[in-house]
Amino acid sequence: MHYSSILPDVIKVADEASEKVLHIYQSDFKVNYKDDKSPITAADVASHEVIVHGLRRISRDIPILSEESAAAPWEERQHWHRFWLIDPIDGTRDFTQRSGEFTVNIALIEEGEPVLGVVTAPALKEAYWGASGEGAFKRDRTGRTHQIRVAEPKETLRVVASKNHLNAETKAFIDALGAHETVQAGSSLKFCRIAEGHADIYPRMGPTSEWDTAAAHAVLLAAGGKVQSTDGHPLLYGKEDVLNPNFIAAGNWYF
Structure with a gap:
């Protein structure tokens, strides 16, 4: 097609x-x-x-x-x-x-x-x-x-985080990144902020469904980024269970 x-x-x-x-x-x-x-x-x-x-x-x-x-x-x-x-x-x-x-x-x-x-x-x-x-x-x-296009990371990472779903596990992951600044964004705009170069990484350690992420995932891929589960596998769609695993969205530099 x-x-x-x-x-x-x-x-x-x-x-x-x-x-x-x-x-x-x-x-x-x-x-x-x-x-x-x-x-x-x-x-x-x-x-x-x-x-x-x-x-x-x-x-x-x-x-x-x-x-x-x-x-x-x-x-x-x-x-x-x-x-x-x-x-x-x-x-x-x-x-x-x-x-x-x-x-x-x-x-x-x-x-x-x-x-x-x-x-x-x-x-x-x-x-x-x-x-x-x-x-x-x-x-x-x-x-x-x-x-x-996704940006090359700078010395201080720009981490995009959910305003409504920032749980303890996600906060611990962000803290472990070291020096960073937080970029607040709602909904699938978190992926888009990375795709347009306004943020560097978006970790999500909490429940999402396939329809929550798919469209913005496609935009991020086309902009040069990636989305992977925390165990290193690409985020895939069309599974029997429509829930996504925990994942990280970022530019290619991260993976």
């Missing part, structure tokens, strides 16, 4: 979902809670519907796995060699707290690897995308698009 041929259409779908999300974000929305106590809003549902409809316009043959839909059984998913993996809103807590640092995420997975990803930050008016062999790009709030 030539990713460049479908990437503009995927970006358009993400932008359409972002418009829906932003409209709800600017309203007096209601927060509900799933069985696992995680928050959900009308924006999650609206974004899911727009993305699924848009991706089916692009290809009806590629299956879709979304955080906001009933997952296909493993007996079916294990035969998926290529599929869309989406998180209609990553960082729903950032959404409900109105920090602006929530994202819309669309990834294409092939043989377990994220080969294309689009991440939009509707409230920040930013967008990131990347694909295997195509490089990574950012569209800023002025509408200007430029190519992005």
Whole structure:
């Protein structure tokens, strides 16, 4: 598949979902809670519907796995060699707290690897995308698009950390890095900050799901970075258990 041929259409779908999300974000929305106590809003549902409809316009043959839909059984998913993996809103807590640092995420997975990803930050008016062999790009709030690349590390590492999920294990890992400064970011923007050279490393020692990371992982790969589990294996997708292991995202220099 030539990713460049479908990437503009995927970006358009993400932008359409972002418009829906932003409209709800600017309203007096209601927060509900799933069985696992995680928050959900009308924006999650609206974004899911727009993305699924848009991706089916692009290809009806590629299956879709979304955080906001009933997952296909493993007996079916294990035969998926290529599929869309989406998180209609990553960082729903950032959404409900109105920090602006929530994202819309669309990834294409092939043989377990994220080969294309689009991440939009509707409230920040930013967008990131990347694909295997195509490089990574950012569209800023002025509408200007430029190519992005991971930075070479400096003497003091810039460590990007979660504002909502900084646990003791992650803090211990960061402290062991030595001299560093902390770059705060929400949702999948943590990967994007590394991809654009504004941070150097993002350790995550806590639960995430495949849809939380896939799109931004693809952007980071296209920008020259990597994501690996703490035992040195690449972070893969399409597993029976959709939970990710603990991982580290960084430029190639780290691995």
